[in-house]
Amino acid sequence: MAGASRWANIDDLESQRKKEKEEKKRLKQLKQQQAETEAEALRAKKEQEELDSRPAKKRKLSPSPENRSASASSGEKRKLLRFEAGGWGPCRNVSNFETLNHIEEGTYGWVSRAKETATGEVVALKKMKMEYAQDGFPVTALREIQLLQHSKHQHVINLREVVMGDQLDEVYLVMDFIEHDLKSLQEIMPEPFLASEVKTLLLQLTSALDFLHTHWILHRDLKTSNILLNNRGILKIADFGMARRTSDPPPPNLTQLVVTLWYRAPELLLGTTTYDFAIDMWSLGCIFGELLSKEPLLQGKNEVDELSKIFSLCGIPTDMSWPGFRRLPNARSLKLPRDVEQNAGSIIRTKFPFLTTAGCGLLSSLLALNPESRPTAQDVLAHPYFKEAPKPKSAALFPTFPSKAGGEKRRRASPHAPVRGGAAPGLGGKEIDFSGIFARRDEEQHGAGFTLRMG
Amino acid sequence: MQPSHLATPLATIEQLETSGSQLDGIPADLEDSVRFAGARLTQAAGILLRLPQEIVAQAIVVFTRFFLGPEGGSLAEYDTKNISASSLYIIAKMSAWPKSPRNVINVYTYLDSLSSTFIDIEELERKHDAEEYYVSEGTFQSQKAQLFAIEPHILRVLGFQLHVSLPYTLCITYLQALDVFNQPRASELAKRAIARLNDALLSPQLLYLTHQSPCLATAAIYLAAKEVGVKLPDVEWWEVFDTDREELGFLVVGMLSVANFALEEKGKWGKRKVPMTVEELEVELESRRASNSEE
Ligand SMILES: Nc1ncnc2c1ncn2[C@@H]1O[C@H](COP(=O)(O)OP(=O)(O)OP(=O)(O)O)[C@@H](O)[C@H]1O
Ligand SMILES: [Mg+2]
Numbered sequence: 001m002a003g004a005s006r007w008a009n010i011d012d013l014e015s016q017r018k019k020e021k022e023e024k025k026r027l028k029q030l031k032q033q034q035a036e037t038e039a040e041a042l043r044a045k046k047e048q049e050e051l052d053s054r055p056a057k058k059r060k061l062s063p064s065p066e067n068r069s070a071s072a073s074s075g076e077k078r079k080l081l082r083f084e085a086g087g088w089g090p091c092r093n094v095s096n097f098e099t100l101n102h103i104e105e106g107t108y109g110w111v112s113r114a115k116e117t118a119t120g121e122v123v124a125l126k127k128m129k130m131e132y133a134q135d136g137f138p139v140t141a142l143r144e145i146q147l148l149q150h151s152k153h154q155h156v157i158n159l160r161e162v163v164m165g166d167q168l169d170e171v172y173l174v175m176d177f178i179e180h181d182l183k184s185l186q187e188i189m190p191e192p193f194l195a196s197e198v199k200t201l202l203l204q205l206t207s208a209l210d211f212l213h214t215h216w217i218l219h220r221d222l223k224t225s226n227i228l229l230n231n232r233g234i235l236k237i238a239d240f241g242m243a244r245r246t247s248d249p250p251p252p253n254l255t256q257l258v259v260t261l262w263y264r265a266p267e268l269l270l271g272t273t274t275y276d277f278a279i280d281m282w283s284l285g286c287i288f289g290e291l292l293s294k295e296p297l298l299q300g301k302n303e304v305d306e307l308s309k310i311f312s313l314c315g316i317p318t319d320m321s322w323p324g325f326r327r328l329p330n331a332r333s334l335k336l337p338r339d340v341e342q343n344a345g346s347i348i349r350t351k352f353p354f355l356t357t358a359g360c361g362l363l364s365s366l367l368a369l370n371p372e373s374r375p376t377a378q379d380v381l382a383h384p385y386f387k388e389a390p391k392p393k394s395a396a397l398f399p400t401f402p403s404k405a406g407g408e409k410r411r412r413a414s415p416h417a418p419v420r421g422g423a424a425p426g427l428g429g430k431e432i433d434f435s436g437i438f439a440r441r442d443e444e445q446h447g448a449g450f451t452l453r454m455g
Numbered sequence: 456m457q458p459s460h461l462a463t464p465l466a467t468i469e470q471l472e473t474s475g476s477q478l479d480g481i482p483a484d485l486e487d488s489v490r491f492a493g494a495r496l497t498q499a500a501g502i503l504l505r506l507p508q509e510i511v512a513q514a515i516v517v518f519t520r521f522f523l524g525p526e527g528g529s530l531a532e533y534d535t536k537n538i539s540a541s542s543l544y545i546i547a548k549m550s551a552w553p554k555s556p557r558n559v560i561n562v563y564t565y566l567d568s569l570s571s572t573f574i575d576i577e578e579l580e581r582k583h584d585a586e587e588y589y590v591s592e593g594t595f596q597s598q599k600a601q602l603f604a605i606e607p608h609i610l611r612v613l614g615f616q617l618h619v620s621l622p623y624t625l626c627i628t629y630l631q632a633l634d635v636f637n638q639p640r641a642s643e644l645a646k647r648a649i650a651r652l653n654d655a656l657l658s659p660q661l662l663y664l665t666h667q668s669p670c671l672a673t674a675a676i677y678l679a680a681k682e683v684g685v686k687l688p689d690v691e692w693w694e695v696f697d698t699d700r701e702e703l704g705f706l707v708v709g710m711l712s713v714a715n716f717a718l719e720e721k722g723k724w725g726k727r728k729v730p731m732t733v734e735e736l737e738v739e740l741e742s743r744r745a746s747n748s749e750e
Binding site for chain 1: 616617
């Protein structure tokens, strides 16, 4: 292993040089600090003496606004808005934390529960996957960090800081540790959430979504494994690995490779490259359904299968219900039966027999095929479903569950988030005819067969 | 780009009091010169890359943050021009106007080839082919490696704090609120105010690192109105924009002094180039030591 030892030597030299330098810097700083403490003591003494004349310490500047002598009172007069903006400092080293256990290995990172040695505080550490591409430090990682920094909200996971390993390409997010994610939690719950609990969760989730959308942030990967819940019933949206800022009109050529398949809106499956907040609202609908039944709502095996599951639950798009959908790239190869009698609402009602009319109304509107028909987060928050009995359960009254994240490693069954930089999805290879599948289903008396062909 | 709702993180007193460079024995006046030249270099590169001023401004703030405070980067350790290039590259990358390493490197190499540090920035606006400036393949590869290698250093020193909220949009909004756009010299006023904001980016008092954007916008308007001769309301209108008299006064003086500082710098360095690398800085320090011992 001659090669390896050679590198080791260079590393040694390098680290020795670094150490020496650091020591030098430390000494300089120490000296500086001493000087400062002395200066500080002097300053304090002087200030004490000057205490009375203090308010007069006002700059007199030549071109400045004419200095009125009523300055003492003008300071009191109006309270001017001041922001708490914080500052910046170098990343700390990850060695300030001890790993307690691994929580999850995702597509873009590894998450573990860890303890900050100095304070004993338990946090979640997410190691960012550094896919160095043609453009240096991965812009995806930069975006995830920036958007988390900008999304301070009660129901968005709190990013405390970013730390680095000994190598500068080891980057970790330090987040508040949250006991559960909704996916793992539902796996250990014997029964689905109660209607009152679903309402609370949905309201919290939607309030976070409203915040993000108000600030022009698309999440683009909403699903139960990315939604965390602590033992006090407080929900937090996590995983901003797919999120990005958008605008009005939306930037052209957004990637369609977003959102995990089971939560992916039909317009994405049909290949749109301009989409908006409605894709998150679709995912919200999927999550709503999943919370009610403890089962993912639309478990497609692939893009084509996902679309067919969507169409059989929500009906088949028509030029009336979704004008222009035929112009979407993948819709050209879509063979849909004409003049089918549709009653999407009734299929949803059959599937959720315990959901009230208002609840069905909300769920169907979130799962509207036409993105423009879906409600905004604001609309959802104001929906009558949340006003009718049972009332949303107070978060404090939520049951507590043993935390999987606090213990063993989790396993996952849902498909992973789409891989960035992959090819844009088409709709499979061969012509696929789904009419047979539909014929076997009870809800499909209307004979909603359609054919998808490779374009 | 959408304006962000967040305020700009500001430098702490400690960060303003000393710097990595000073701890490494670099005299404060030399540090000021290099920082000023580095900020101008970033501005010049941004113009040649035809980047929007918002991107350039953010890059200058990031560049300036990097060298600030005892834990900041030191001029004795990092090549100023590399920090400038990587700052600009990283900010552009995250924006809707990404620039390829090739273009960034070509432009920086072109700027490096000029004989003086104090090029006329306005002249650069007419230079359109700097992005195609010839760089040999070998140089390009090593420069690209540099560009990428520096990125994580900037991110580490800044703790990934790249956020800057800028005063440009605010400035226009404030002018509208002050109802100046029906006055005859309104567009001149707006231009002047924006120019003042651009000057302030180069301020040796680091105005963008010590003041929030509403105050910067307000001061620029105040100053520009005096200069252009547009009359603003006879009340303490700046308070509406969250700026108190004291801060306004301080900023006005700060903005006014940038031009003087620039002149002084130009006079001080004359035909010599301001050191933009560790090596060049060493040479400068060496010649200072030599001339000191002669005296
Ligand atoms: N702050 C946290 N506290 C506790 N657990 C967390 C936290 N953040 C994430 N997790 C757990 O780790 C899992 C993966 O996290 P995250 O989704 O952020 O990573 P990812 O690699 O982007 O995932 P994927 O690509 O699979 O969606 C989550 O599903 C959740 O179970
Ligand atoms: Mg995830």
